[in-house]
Amino acid sequence: MSGRLLGQDAAVLGAAGVEVGTLRDIEQWAFRSVSRPAGARVVDAHCHLGVDRDGHALSADDLVADLDAAGIAAAVAFPADEPGPGGDFSQANQRVLDAAAAHADRIIPFCRVDPAVGAERAMDRAHAGGARGLKLHPVAQRFAPESDACVHAVRHAADLGWPVLFHAGFGARPLGPAFAALLEQVPTARVILAHGGRGDHRSLAAVAARYPHVVFDTSIAALPDLATIPPERVVFGSDRPYGDHAQALHLVGAAARVAGWDEVALRGVLGGNLMRLLGDGGAA
Amino acid sequence: MSTADGLRVVTLAAQAEMALVRRDQVAGPLLAQAARAADGTPAGRLLREASAMVRGAPEREAVRQAALSLCRMALQDAHAQVLGAAS
Numbered sequence: 001m002s003g004r005l006l007g008q009d010a011a012v013l014g015a016a017g018v019e020v021g022t023l024r025d026i027e028q029w030a031f032r033s034v035s036r037p038a039g040a041r042v043v044d045a046h047c048h049l050g051v052d053r054d055g056h057a058l059s060a061d062d063l064v065a066d067l068d069a070a071g072i073a074a075a076v077a078f079p080a081d082e083p084g085p086g087g088d089f090s091q092a093n094q095r096v097l098d099a100a101a102a103h104a105d106r107i108i109p110f111c112r113v114d115p116a117v118g119a120e121r122a123m124d125r126a127h128a129g130g131a132r133g134l135k136l137h138p139v140a141q142r143f144a145p146e147s148d149a150c151v152h153a154v155r156h157a158a159d160l161g162w163p164v165l166f167h168a169g170f171g172a173r174p175l176g177p178a179f180a181a182l183l184e185q186v187p188t189a190r191v192i193l194a195h196g197g198r199g200d201h202r203s204l205a206a207v208a209a210r211y212p213h214v215v216f217d218t219s220i221a222a223l224p225d226l227a228t229i230p231p232e233r234v235v236f237g238s239d240r241p242y243g244d245h246a247q248a249l250h251l252v253g254a255a256a257r258v259a260g261w262d263e264v265a266l267r268g269v270l271g272g273n274l275m276r277l278l279g280d281g282g283a284a
Numbered sequence: 285m286s287t288a289d290g291l292r293v294v295t296l297a298a299q300a301e302m303a304l305v306r307r308d309q310v311a312g313p314l315l316a317q318a319a320r321a322a323d324g325t326p327a328g329r330l331l332r333e334a335s336a337m338v339r340g341a342p343e344r345e346a347v348r349q350a351a352l353s354l355c356r357m358a359l360q361d362a363h364a365q366v367l368g369a370a371s
Contacts, residue, residue, distance in 0.1 A: 006353045008346040016341035022333060023350065030357060055345075220356075223363035244349070247356040254364040 004065050007244030030246035031070055034253030037263045043271035044075035046194055046219040046237030049096050052080035058241040060099035064106050070245035078110035078135035087117040097129040108132050114141040115149035120156050127160050132278055137167040146181035154186045163277045169195035176203025183211050190277050196221025218251055219243055226255040231265035235274040290366040293322045297359040304352045312338045327358035
């Protein structure tokens with residue numbers, strides 16, 4: 001029996017007086033709430049490793065334990081918001097690359113940059129180290145998706161063959177016009193809009209409809225948003241450690257029932273769509 | 285559950301979710317209200333557990349995060365109920 005429970009240390013929950021057995025029953029119920037097609041390889045598109053400046057933390061060993069508990073084959077992981085002096089993510093990126101090397105086939109490393117802080121050089125270094133994509137957070141790093149620096153970073157990611165995962169959740173700015181301007185300049189970019197684009201979903205969905213390589217991840221997404229997106233444009237994600245795999249899988253199960261996703265669609269959402277975006281030909 | 289009942293649970297669970305994210309002490313009362321509103325449904329069980337956890341150890345970070353997970357699952361169930369596909 002795993003020592004992890006809903007992404008937490010079960011012993012810590014027990015010491016706090018939580019009914020661990022009841023919680024474990026709920027977690028198993030949530031894991032079963034999505035009908036996994038036979039042989040489907042589930043891959044999580046959205047996990048952070050390290051210690052965020054807001055206090056959230058996740059180690060590679062704990063992430064792999066969480067994946068094992070939920071029956072998830074692999075996860076995309078990138079640094080938490082823990083830049084070094086001057087806003088450079090080089091050390092955090094190297095830690096993610098080291099984690100991927102230590103957990104071969106379980107952790108798919110993405111690098112994270114501030115587009116205004118030596119982004120191209122940092123991306124090249126990460127690419128040489130085995131990174132498979134780029135994570136950008138316009139709110140945390142305080143840049144506009146349509147800014148020159150961001151356009152340059154996304155264009156360079158496209159040149160490297162990388163998808164780019166953007167935070168598209170909580171934030172005040174309208175996102176649709178910003179991403180329309182970005183994609184107009186880099187129309188071939190493969191973009192993952194995190195959190196179902198809940199920060200401005202209706203506007204983002206209209207923009208995404210014009211660009212076939214733009215998808216939405218399910219991490220901490222709103223069910224009414226997910227249920228209206230074509231399933232081939234949806235990739236499973238958890239947002240660990242801000243979310244956990246039980247509620248992430250439960251959300252996909254609920255969306256599948258509401259939207260009527262068939263087995264082919266569900267196989268894609270759970271991993272196939274992401275692997276195609278990564279250039280792995282839908283191996284899931 | 286009627287649409288009005290479902291929307292009541294959605295509203296309360298969404299407010300509780302944000303209160304948990306913001307570490308606001310109003311999360312406890314909101315979870316209790318949501319649990320009563322969802323009584324007799326799968327969401328009600330999740331919200332009842334979350335409410336009890338937060339009431340028992342409101343200052344523990346692991347408890348907050350586990351309660352947040354339960355609250356989000358309850359919100360997903362309530363959304364599905366309103367959209368016509370209860371789990």
